[in-house]
Amino acid sequence: MVNTDSEKIEEILTRSIQTILPSKDAFKKELLSGKRLRIYVGADATGSKLHIGHATNFMILERLRQLGHEVIILFGDFTAMIGDPTGKDKERRTLTKKEVESNLKTWKNQVSKIVKIGNFNNGAKIVRNSSWFSKMNFADVVGLASHFTLQQMVERDMFQKRLEEKKPIFLHEFFYPLMQGYDSVVLDVDVEIGGNDQTFNMLAGRTLQKIKRNKEKFVVATTLLINPKTGKKLMNKSEGIIIGLDDEYNDMFGKVMALPDETIISVFIDCTYVSLNEIEKIRKALESGANPRDAKMRLAKEIVTIYHGEEKGEKAEQNFIETFKKGGVPEGMQEVKAENEKPLSEILLGAKIVESKSDFRRLVLEGAVSDAVSGEKITDPNYKISKNITLKIGKKRFVKIVL
């Protein structure tokens, strides 16, 4: 039986949700009806990386799962094999089967930190869309396309913009909404949850559900993490910091600390389990002049705890205090094995810590490389390794070189 606690439902429908289509009331009514709904979240399998922006959707999914609804997580392996919808990519990379498999594995591992997956009381099911798309033939595709008009497609903001700018729009880009929409039909879902940048695609699924099954599909568009100052998306490759769900715990903690202050509250809401009441308290504290750093420390700890457990959360916090407040050396840093008398530049290049020897050279000349223990700077770009050494590169990179 599903839980129809009105208060609980109201909270779920408020937190991190921007819009619900056709309407929040209609969806709430559906949830209150006691009917067990089938709900899904999809994500492309392009890389194995999921970040805390994705987590928002999975958190909502999990809340609904806990109410007793049927929950599906869609692994977009087929969509990934075709390429990126923004069309800009020149070499569309086709993933091999092996890559897809390994992506799925890490992906599953990350998602399971948030959503209970598996064959026990109401665990989430994982599906992949290659299982139906790879079987479709061209006639099927044309049939699917016949449900939409050019005008509907072109209405989309992103296309409008490109039309205005006279930038190319490739035909295949119209297939992404179609494919995503078709996922909904195959899975016969009642609800889809996704970031608000996915609204158009999710609505395509709503349209198709109506046509194919004469059935309503609710679209839940969640808020994206944005930097209120620049208006740009956080967790965006061009904006810098991406906090991956499988980031190493110290790294994760550090990345959260490096988030802009203005985003603290929204990250609390969208990426943690801290109650809204408590977040409100934090917000008020910040307003009345509390040091944002402390709020961010709390935030970082909460987030690390979700993905690495409480113990690591504590540890990351301590490490952070040791390293950055007191200027010490963090625990659990990357270790690189090296031969005696080997130039440091080669060692670091081999470990992909620097991009090139020139890069290393620049860093040395900028005074960015030092012995983390003694604090002594390395000033010779041709420095050869002769003993175990712990290096600090810039402010945040630490490496231990072991002979």
Added chain:
RNA sequence: GCGCAGGUGACAGAGUGGUCAAUUGUACCUGACUGUAAAUCAGGCGCCCUAGCGGCUACGUAGGUUCAAAUCCUACCCUGCGCACCA
């Protein structure tokens, strides 16, 4: 198919024979200041080395002209706009 415009570094966008490894902005990196935040200031931002007014590779692709090409010529590929085609 024809005509016109265009293809430049992560992105945007200058440059139209030498002084261009390429103006500028954003992003990014480093230093100072800090709270591994922001703002600000300073520097950097293709690769290699024996580090120099050094070498190599790069302005869609392939050739060519020239002492010298991102810049000129030819062919090809790709994009936009317009015209034609409209089965």
